Amino acid sequence: MELAINAVLLTLLVAISLGIIRQRSLFGVVLLAGAYSFLIASILIVLDAVDVAMTEAAVGAGISTVVLLATLHLTGSMEYPKPRPAVLPLFVCAVTGVALIWGTWDLPGFGVAVAPIHQATVPEYLRVAEAHLIAPNVVTAVLADYRGYDTMGETTVVFTAGIGVMLLLRGRRKVGADAGLDAKPGAKT
Amino acid sequence: MKQDVILRVGVKTVFPFILMFALYVHFHGDYGPGGGFQAGVIIAAGIILYALVFGSAAAKRVAPVAVVERLVPAGVLIYVFGGIPGLFAGKRFLDYTVYAQDPLHGHEWGVFIVEGGVIVTVAATMIAIFYAFGDRARG
Numbered sequence: 001m002e003l004a005i006n007a008v009l010l011t012l013l014v015a016i017s018l019g020i021i022r023q024r025s026l027f028g029v030v031l032l033a034g035a036y037s038f039l040i041a042s043i044l045i046v047l048d049a050v051d052v053a054m055t056e057a058a059v060g061a062g063i064s065t066v067v068l069l070a071t072l073h074l075t076g077s078m079e080y081p082k083p084r085p086a087v088l089p090l091f092v093c094a095v096t097g098v099a100l101i102w103g104t105w106d107l108p109g110f111g112v113a114v115a116p117i118h119q120a121t122v123p124e125y126l127r128v129a130e131a132h133l134i135a136p137n138v139v140t141a142v143l144a145d146y147r148g149y150d151t152m153g154e155t156t157v158v159f160t161a162g163i164g165v166m167l168l169l170r171g172r173r174k175v176g177a178d179a180g181l182d183a184k185p186g187a188k189t
Numbered sequence: 190m191k192q193d194v195i196l197r198v199g200v201k202t203v204f205p206f207i208l209m210f211a212l213y214v215h216f217h218g219d220y221g222p223g224g225g226f227q228a229g230v231i232i233a234a235g236i237i238l239y240a241l242v243f244g245s246a247a248a249k250r251v252a253p254v255a256v257v258e259r260l261v262p263a264g265v266l267i268y269v270f271g272g273i274p275g276l277f278a279g280k281r282f283l284d285y286t287v288y289a290q291d292p293l294h295g296h297e298w299g300v301f302i303v304e305g306g307v308i309v310t311v312a313a314t315m316i317a318i319f320y321a322f323g324d325r326a327r328g
Binding site: 050051054055058059062063066067070071074134136137139140143144145148149151152154155156158159161162163165166169170 | 214218219220221222223224226227230231233234237238241258261262264265268269272283285296299300303304306307310311313314315317318319321322323324325
């Protein structure tokens with residue numbers, strides 16, 4: 001049953017990826033990317049990573065779709081036709097792809113119990129969390145306790161990213177308005 | 190989309206449940222999947238949904254720009270100050286066991302406060318980015 005679900009989801013993922021590559025209208029690309037995020041969220045649920053699935057559904061499918069649509073409103077929504085056949089980039093992509101697939105041969109098989117991650121780190125966290133009588137959700141224990149400094153850093157990263165976006169988007173517009181240059185960006189395309 | 194009755198009524202009905210679910214994800218993070226980050230993005234997605242249907246002016250009455258922008262750094266401060274009581278009790282920074290007599294209970298409080306900082310920063314940042322894009326697109 002799980003195999004069938006995975007097969008359907010992954011086939012749809014490949015189909016959507018091909019659709020994104022073929023699509024010239026960026027509006028369609030954004031919508032397909034939203035569908036892609038929902039599919040990834042479904043796959044993460046199959047993998048029992050519900051918290052990551054929630055994040056993917058809310059951020060990937062929800063917020064970034066809206067933000068990308070707002071961006072399209074600013075920049076225009078048609079991709080430029082490709083100028084010439086791109087042989088060299090295709091070659092580079094193919095070689096990189098083959099190298100990555102070649103690299104996966106050395107990885108432990110999917111869900112194998114003897115994989116290094118199930119041998120060293122995870123049992124240690126599970127053991128220590130039980131010894132410290134910490135709440136049942138060990139993910140929360142790892143995030144807030146054993147890696148509490150990391151989570152503080154991550155919060156600071158989110159803060160910094162938000163401040164950066166706000167500075168970029170709002171600061172420039174004010175300067176443009178003062179100089180009488182408040183023309184719609186990308187209007188000339 | 191302001192005129193669409195189905196959307197307006199639907200969003201009005203669903204909106205409080207989205208916020209409740211976000212709080213559930215936060216409060217229940219010790220036991221179930223999720224935590225501050227997930228709760229934050231769910232709140233942000235709810236506000237953005239509201240803004241899409243009712244317009245960003247209505248959303249800015251629910252979540253005013255000035256408040257949102259102050260909450261972005263406030264969350265980081267909540268996180269940092271959540272760790273300081275541990276120092277005063279002679280323990281380490283971000284040691285949560287000082288919040289109550291029973292270490293486990295105190296630990297729950299500590300995680301709640303710290304994750305509260307995460308939820309505030311994440312939700313406010315997402316909403317602020319959305320407002321920035323929306324204002325730019327209109328202006």
